[in-house]
Amino acid sequence: MKTIVQTVNFPGVTPAELYETYLDSEKHAAAIGDDAKIERRVGGKFSTFGAGHLVGTILHLLPNRMIVQTWRSITRWKPEELDSILVLTFEKAARGARLNLSHSGVPERDFKLYNEGWRKRYWRPWKAHFAVTRKQRNR
Numbered sequence: 001m002k003t004i005v006q007t008v009n010f011p012g013v014t015p016a017e018l019y020e021t022y023l024d025s026e027k028h029a030a031a032i033g034d035d036a037k038i039e040r041r042v043g044g045k046f047s048t049f050g051a052g053h054l055v056g057t058i059l060h061l062l063p064n065r066m067i068v069q070t071w072r073s074i075t076r077w078k079p080e081e082l083d084s085i086l087v088l089t090f091e092k093a094a095r096g097a098r099l100n101l102s103h104s105g106v107p108e109r110d111f112k113l114y115n116e117g118w119r120k121r122y123w124r125p126w127k128a129h130f131a132v133t134r135k136q137r138n139r
């Protein structure tokens with residue numbers, strides 16, 4: 001098992017906006033351009049990318065600062081494999097907010113796929129999403 005560690009800066013965004021975007025089903029779906037269902041409470045379930053492709057349970061919430069959840073791929077991981085643990089933290093940065101990701105317990109065979117997947121399927125679309133919402137706010 002391996003751990004993915006990433007830090008991403010989002011200019012013009014607050015930590016609270018990042019936190020809300022991740023936990024709100026509608027905002028999450030808009031930001032990734034795909035399905036997202038999230039029960040925003042400890043013990044709540046989530047699924048993203050249609051038909052429960054990625055699923056898990058929220059373990060801990062620290063409003064506007066941290067989200068901890070179990071995480072697994074239904075389509076790629078074997079039933080006997082343990083869930084991975086995802087920790088997202090949100091903090092102020094010089095011109096916006098910083099998101100820190102630690103995703104531990106990723107099967108070694110999938111490390112490269114999900115390491116790039118976070119960037120390609122989350123952070124790039126999120127940056128584009130926030131750029132559009134920033135332009136709409138500034139009109």
